Amino acid sequence: MLKGHLDAIVLAALEAGPAHGYAIIEAIKTRSSSTFDLPEGTVYPALHRLEQAGLLASTWTTPAGGRRRRIYSLTKAGVAALADRRKAWGRFSHAVDMLLGGGRAWPA
Amino acid sequence: MLKGHLDAIVLAALEAGPAHGYAIIEAIKTRSSSTFDLPEGTVYPALHRLEQAGLLASTWTTPAGGRRRRIYSLTKAGVAALADRRKAWGRFSHAVDMLLGGGRAWPA
DNA sequence: CTTCCATACCTAGTTATACTAGGTATATGC
DNA sequence: GCATATACCTAGTATAACTAGGTATGGAAG
Numbered sequence: 001m002l003k004g005h006l007d008a009i010v011l012a013a014l015e016a017g018p019a020h021g022y023a024i025i026e027a028i029k030t031r032s033s034s035t036f037d038l039p040e041g042t043v044y045p046a047l048h049r050l051e052q053a054g055l056l057a058s059t060w061t062t063p064a065g066g067r068r069r070r071i072y073s074l075t076k077a078g079v080a081a082l083a084d085r086r087k088a089w090g091r092f093s094h095a096v097d098m099l100l101g102g103g104r105a106w107p108a
Numbered sequence: 109m110l111k112g113h114l115d116a117i118v119l120a121a122l123e124a125g126p127a128h129g130y131a132i133i134e135a136i137k138t139r140s141s142s143t144f145d146l147p148e149g150t151v152y153p154a155l156h157r158l159e160q161a162g163l164l165a166s167t168w169t170t171p172a173g174g175r176r177r178r179i180y181s182l183t184k185a186g187v188a189a190l191a192d193r194r195k196a197w198g199r200f201s202h203a204v205d206m207l208l209g210g211g212r213a214w215p216a
Numbered sequence: 217c218t219t220c221c222a223t224a225c226c227t228a229g230t231t232a233t234a235c236t237a238g239g240t241a242t243a244t245g246c
Numbered sequence: 247g248c249a250t251a252t253a254c255c256t257a258g259t260a261t262a263a264c265t266a267g268g269t270a271t272g273g274a275a276g
Binding site for chain 4: 111128129130131148149152153156174175176177178
């Protein structure tokens with residue numbers, strides 16, 4: 001369960017350049033060493049949501065002798081949102097690390 | 109949004125010893141440097157859920173001249189679950205770090 | 217040559233979870 | 247005596263992730 005962090009992951013996947021949905025899924029799987037093998041039903045709606053929110057833009061392409069693809073790229077707002085999400089992830093994961101790392105006794 | 113990780117946080121808060129709900133909320137706030145200032149409506153239902161699942165046990169106490177408190181403690185299953193959740197968090201956060209840390213170009 | 221798999225997209229509906237917004241009650245400080 | 251902090255609770259809401267389907271093409275295997 002990625003709840004709340006999927007957007008950041010998808011945005012980050014597009015940081016290196018535009019890509020289509022299926023490639024994004026593969027990239028997330030590869031770059032997470034298969035920790036995240038996301039079903040399409042998770043990623044496609046997320047892409048639509050992010051486009052709706054103005055963080056992504058898309059165009060249809062049909063490569064020579066290929067299937068139609070929808071290419072997504074980060075908008076300016078998307079780049080900014082990614083930076084925000086990264087900071088939020090840093091704060092979040094640091095806080096959880098503190099809480100889980102613990103094992104200290106209760107403060108008096 | 110803590111989705112999916114709240115259980116681990118609550119279980120970890122009880123690792124150092126039994127405590128009541130309100131104290132757990134305070135401890136989470138303190139030990140996360142106020143990153144997590146969880147509303148009661150989040151924590152109490154979570155405690156009930158975890159008790160229902162057999163990961164926590166509770167007893168009522170009334171300290172001298174005090175309000176009634178429900179003291180929660182980890183069960184054996186709760187200790188085991190915490191260990192699992194910790195591992196899951198490690199895998200999860202490491203994977204997200206890889207994905208967000210990136211910025212590399214697409215592999216050919 | 218056809219059958220299967222990988223590619224590539226989609227959505228309606230379910231589920232689970234965190235949160236909102238209330239409510240109750242006691243002890244303490246001003 | 248009134249506000250604040252302590253201490254508990256629950257019904258309802260929002261929404262995100264996932265399940266489980268559906269469509270269609272290209273290439274490989276048989």
